[in-house]
Amino acid sequence: MTHIIDRRLNSKDKSSVNRQRLLKRYHRQVKEAVEKAATDRAITDLDKGGEVSIDKADIREPRFRHGRGGRHTHVLPGNKHFNVGDKIPRPKPGAGGSGSGQASKDGEGEDDFTFNITRDEYLDYLFDGLALPNLVKENLKNADEFSTHQAGFSSQGSPEKLNVVRTLRQSQARRIALRGRYKKRMQELEDQLQAATDVDERLRLQKQLDALKAKSRAQPFLDQVDLRYNNLVKVPKPSNAAVMFCVMDVSGSMTQAIKDIAKRYFLLLYLFLHRQYENTDIVFISHHTKAQEVDDETFFYARETGGTIVSTALHLTLDIIAARYPVDKWNIYVAQASDGDNWEDDNGRCGELMQGLLPKCQYFTYVEIGGREHQSLWRHYEQLMAQHEQRFAMRSIDNVSEIYPVFHELFARKGVA
Numbered sequence: 001m002t003h004i005i006d007r008r009l010n011s012k013d014k015s016s017v018n019r020q021r022l023l024k025r026y027h028r029q030v031k032e033a034v035e036k037a038a039t040d041r042a043i044t045d046l047d048k049g050g051e052v053s054i055d056k057a058d059i060r061e062p063r064f065r066h067g068r069g070g071r072h073t074h075v076l077p078g079n080k081h082f083n084v085g086d087k088i089p090r091p092k093p094g095a096g097g098s099g100s101g102q103a104s105k106d107g108e109g110e111d112d113f114t115f116n117i118t119r120d121e122y123l124d125y126l127f128d129g130l131a132l133p134n135l136v137k138e139n140l141k142n143a144d145e146f147s148t149h150q151a152g153f154s155s156q157g158s159p160e161k162l163n164v165v166r167t168l169r170q171s172q173a174r175r176i177a178l179r180g181r182y183k184k185r186m187q188e189l190e191d192q193l194q195a196a197t198d199v200d201e202r203l204r205l206q207k208q209l210d211a212l213k214a215k216s217r218a219q220p221f222l223d224q225v226d227l228r229y230n231n232l233v234k235v236p237k238p239s240n241a242a243v244m245f246c247v248m249d250v251s252g253s254m255t256q257a258i259k260d261i262a263k264r265y266f267l268l269l270y271l272f273l274h275r276q277y278e279n280t281d282i283v284f285i286s287h288h289t290k291a292q293e294v295d296d297e298t299f300f301y302a303r304e305t306g307g308t309i310v311s312t313a314l315h316l317t318l319d320i321i322a323a324r325y326p327v328d329k330w331n332i333y334v335a336q337a338s339d340g341d342n343w344e345d346d347n348g349r350c351g352e353l354m355q356g357l358l359p360k361c362q363y364f365t366y367v368e369i370g371g372r373e374h375q376s377l378w379r380h381y382e383q384l385m386a387q388h389e390q391r392f393a394m395r396s397i398d399n400v401s402e403i404y405p406v407f408h409e410l411f412a413r414k415g416v417a
Contacts, residue, residue: 023121029054030117034125038268038404046267049119123275130272131413132280134362134391135242135331148232157229171226175219182216242331242362243281244273245317248299249338251288251308258370261397262337263300265367268407269335270296283320287313293320310342310377314353321360331362340368340375347380354381358388365410368396 023030033052041048082088117125153166189209196202246266250259273280284299285291288306291313317334325332334357342350358364368378374396385392395406 023117026054031125031128034117034122035404035408037122038126039401046264046271049117049122051114051116053114123271126268127272127275129413130276130408130411132242132277132331132333132363132411133414136362147235149235151231151233153228154231155225155227155229157231161229161232163228163230166228167222167226170228171222174223174226175221178219179216182212186212186216241279241329242277242333243283243325244269245283245285245320245332245334246270246299247285247287247313247317247334247336249288249308249310249313250286250302250304250306251341252305253308253341254305254339255370258339261369261400261403262367264400265337265369265397265403265407266335267300268403269411272407272411281325283317285313285316287316291316308342309346310338311346311349311353314350314357318353318357318360327360332360334361334364335367336365337367337369338377339370340377342375342377344376347376350377351380351383354384358384358392361391364388364392366392366394367406367410368394370398 030052033054037050037052038046153163186209189205189212193202193205193209196205246269248262248266254262270282273282282296284294284296286294286299286302286304287310288304289309289312290306293316294302313336321327321332366378366381368374378394378396381392381394385394393410395410397403397406
C-alpha cells in the first residue's frame with residue numbers, strides 16, 4: 001500500500017482555488033453541459049446558474065498500485081470443489097445480485113459527477129468564444145470613464161504613491177555623487193600629507209582630512225530630495241460605441257411555439273450583450289402590420305398580434321439610426337427573426353430598404369423560424385447575400401435544440417472554434 005501525503009499549506013480559500021482548478025481542467029466537458037442546459041431549460045431560467053453534470057469517465061483520476069510479482073500459494077480451508085490449477089468460471093450475468101436494472105458488462109458503474117455553478121460562471125461558459133463582428137469604430141462616448149496610466153515620476157506626492165525603487169536609486173546616485181567629490185579632495189590631502197615635512201603643516205592637513213571624512217560619513221541614507229512618487233494621470237477611455245436592433249415578427253402567422261423560439265433566441269442575444277458589452281445600446285422593435293419601438297419587458301412578454309408587413313420594421317430601424325446613431329461613430333448591428341411570411345407586394349419594398357440599411361450595418365443577421373421550406377422573405381434576402389457577404393448572415397431554426405448552435409455560429413469570434 002502506497003500513501004501519498006500532500007504537505008502543502010492550505011490557502012485561506014482552498015475550496016475556491018480547487019473549484020477554479022476543476023473548472024479549468026474540465027473546461028470542455030463543463031461547456032458542453034452548459035450548452036445542453038441552455039437548450040433544455042425553460043426561458044425564465046435561461047440566465048441562472050445551477051447544476052451541471054459531467055460524465056464520471058471524463059474526470060477519472062489515475063491511481064498508483066503495486067504490481068504483484070513472484071509466485072503466490074493460497075491455502076483456503078474448507079475447499080471441497082477445487083484443486084490446484086483448476087480454473088474458476090466467470091459468474092453468469094445477473095447472478096451477482098437481485099436488482100432488476102441493467103448491469104454493465106464488466107460489473108462496474110459510476111454515476112455522473114454533478115455540481116453547482118454560479119450565474120457568472122454559467123454565462124462565461126455559455127458565451128465563451130463569442131463576439132460582435134467588425135467592432136472597429138471607437139469614440140469617447142462615455143466621457144465619465146477613465147483609465148489610469150503611469151506618466152513618469154514626480155518629486156511631490158502622497159505617501160501611497162511613493163515609488164520605493166526609484167527613490168532608492170535616487171538616494172544611491174546622490175550619495176555616490178557627493179562622496180566622489182569628497183573622495184577626490186581627500187586623495188589630494190593624503191598626497192600633500194605624505195609630502196609635507198613641517199609638523200604644523202601636517203597637523204593642519206590632517207585636521208582638514210578628518211573633517212572631510214566626517215562630512216563623507218555624515219551623508220544621510222535617504223534625503224527629502226531623493227523621494228520620487230508615481231505620477232498617475234487619468235486618460236479618457238475610448239469605447240466601442242455599438243447598438244443592436246432586435247427586430248421580431250409578432251404577426252398572426254407566428255404561432256406561440258415559433259414566438260417562444262424567437263424570444264429564446266433574442267434572450268440569448270440580450271444576455272450576451274449585457275455580459276460582454278456593458279455600454280452597448282439595445283433597441284427592441286416588434287412589428288406586424290405596424291412597427292414600434294418597445295422596452296425589453298414588452299418585447300419579451302407582450303401578446304400583440306396582427307398581419308405581416310416586414311418593411312415597417314426596416315423603415316423604423318433606418319429612422320432611429322438617422323435620429324440617434326450616426327453611422328460614422330456607431331457600430332450598428334441588426335438581428336431579425338421571423339417565420340418568413342410576408343405580403344408578396346411588400347418583399348420588393350423590403351429589398352429597397354435593405355439596400356439602404358446594409359451599408360450602414362457592421363453586421364445583419366436574419367433567422368427564419370418554424371419550417372424546413374424557406375418562405376418568400378428568405379428568397380428575397382438571398383439575392384442580397386452576394387453583394388453584402390461580409391456583413392449579412394442568414395440561418396434557419398426548426399426547433400429549440402437548434403437555437404444555441406445557430407446563435408453560436410452567427411456570433412462566433414473569428415479564429416475560435
